[in-house]
Amino acid sequence: MxxxxxxxxxxxxxxxxxxxxxxxxxxxxxxxxxxxxxxxxxxxxxxxxxxxxxxxxxxxxxxxxxxxxxxxxxxxxxxxxxxxxxxxxxxxxxxxxxxxxxxxxxxxxxxxxxxxxxxxxxxxxxxxxxxxxxxxxxxxxxxxxxxxxxxxxxxxxxxxxxxxxxxxxxxxxxxxxxxxxxxxxxxxxxxxxxxxxxxxAVPRAKAPIVQATPRDVLGHSDLLRLNFGVFCLHFILMALFIVAPGLISTLGGYESARLWEVYLPVILLSFVLMVPAVFYTETRHAHKVAMEIAVAGLVVVLALMPLASSSFVGTVAALVGFFIAFNILEALQPSLVSRVAPPEYKGLALGFYNTAQSLGIFAGGVIGGLLAAGGRSSDVFLVSAGLAFAWFLTARGFRTPS
CATH class of the missing domain: 1.20.1250.20 (MFS general substrate transporter like domains)
Incomplete structure (x- = not known):
């Protein structure tokens, strides 16, 4: 310490x-x-x-x-x-x-x-x-x-x-x-x-032996906000990738074996672009602001995707925007969990967090598949945008950790 x-x-x-x-x-x-x-x-x-x-x-x-x-x-x-x-x-x-x-x-x-x-x-x-x-x-x-x-x-x-x-x-x-x-x-x-x-091996912070219970985590409003956030993030990821491969294949003429030619540069470019945001967040201690901006960016990108999906370039650009926000949030949220959770139940808090992530993956795949089955990818984008907006509203109440 x-x-x-x-x-x-x-x-x-x-x-x-x-x-x-x-x-x-x-x-x-x-x-x-x-x-x-x-x-x-x-x-x-x-x-x-x-x-x-x-x-x-x-x-x-x-x-x-x-x-x-x-x-x-x-x-x-x-x-x-x-x-x-x-x-x-x-x-x-x-x-x-x-x-x-x-x-x-x-x-x-x-x-x-x-x-x-x-x-x-x-x-x-x-x-x-x-x-x-x-x-x-x-x-x-x-x-x-x-x-x-x-x-x-x-x-x-x-x-x-x-x-x-x-x-x-x-x-x-x-x-x-x-x-x-x-x-x-x-x-x-x-x-x-x-x-x-x-x-x-790293020394763990010594804390009094406390028998932590799930109620400790479920009664912590900021941890609940972060759990809802990671559920939304991975729900959106899975739902998005139910329709994105088909769009890229149709608009760009890529066979399934060549989709990596689009995904790889998109993900690497977005990862490079998120690095300055993470560094700024650390140096200015602006975790709450960075989270709100990234979630708001997610709402905007998803809301514009029905329009962007009419062209190959628009779809790729929207995917870059999505992964910039995704990578920022994927870095920020577990860091915030570790900051706000007391040492004696940090692992339990992260257990709830990763449970919410797993449930988001499962629900996003199932619900995204049902929405896409109707043949309208725009429904997937709009439902995801609505979920991201609900996340934005809950994130506003998050208290910046000391």
Missing amino acids: STPSTHHAASPRTRLRLTPVERRASVMLALLFASRMLGLFLLTPIFAVAAQAIPGGNDAARVGLALGAYGLTQAFMQIPLGMASDRFGRRPVIVFGMVLFIIGGVICALAPNVDWIIVGRVVQGLGAISAAITAWVADATRPEVRTRAMAMVGGSIGISFAVSLVASPMLVGEFGLSGLFWAISILGFVCLLIAAFAVP
Whole structure:
């Protein structure tokens, strides 16, 4: 913990630099998170097509359940494992979660039909470690540089998604669906090694032993606002990507195997453009203002998407705008959770946060699919814009953490 005298002794520029331990912990945890998210995303772009080669793969309901089972069990387990990471430490909980992820991947790789893939996906989802990883980032960094560290972890979601669009069709084409699951299991083993050996040990802030309960988090209005925010953000992400591939394919003439040529530069460009915003937020301590501006930007981009989607250039520009706001919010929100949650239930608070994120992914996919089934992508954009506006109204009441 920094003392007032330490703050006076160090220059503002020095305080805003990551220390060697902070840098190594942030990079390793971002790599851990990115590898695990890649293991999740690799299945998304190709499974519905590749599953048709195995028994049960033509049943859309069972295929959908195989994809969604992971998110549902993740939602159930984030809170228990977040609490466990508070009590037993981040490293052992993450290692345990990765063991489950690997076992689930092996079950899927050996599955003779879609039903066994559903079983494997359920087992994978039981290893819900997002809350523990985010809490470990918070443990390893000072508040004044935490948003930058969270940006590394948050940005890995977009980068992992882009990489999955390139790698997934290649892996299935070369090794089949079983080979894809073996690749996912190997990624899980890499994550286990990173968690066990590569992330430096950091002292956790000593706090009185308090038996935190879910009521502590549910009674915290600012944490509830952040939970609603991450639900909205990932609902919108999933709903948007139900219609975006079709738009890009139709307007730009891209086949599904070449969609990465659009996604990759969009995500990388938006990530580069969000860096100045994150740095400004840290140096000016403007977390609340930055969050409000980013959410307002999300509302505007989504509201304009029905018009922008009439042209390829407009669609790509709107996606860049969306991912700038997405990457900023993906970095800001978990940082704010770690700031406003008391140390004794930081892991529990992040467990609720990641549960809300998992539920947003599941609900966005289901509701977005129902809206898109009517053949009007504009309905998806407008419902998402309305949800973002509701988020903006709740974010206005957020109190800036000290």
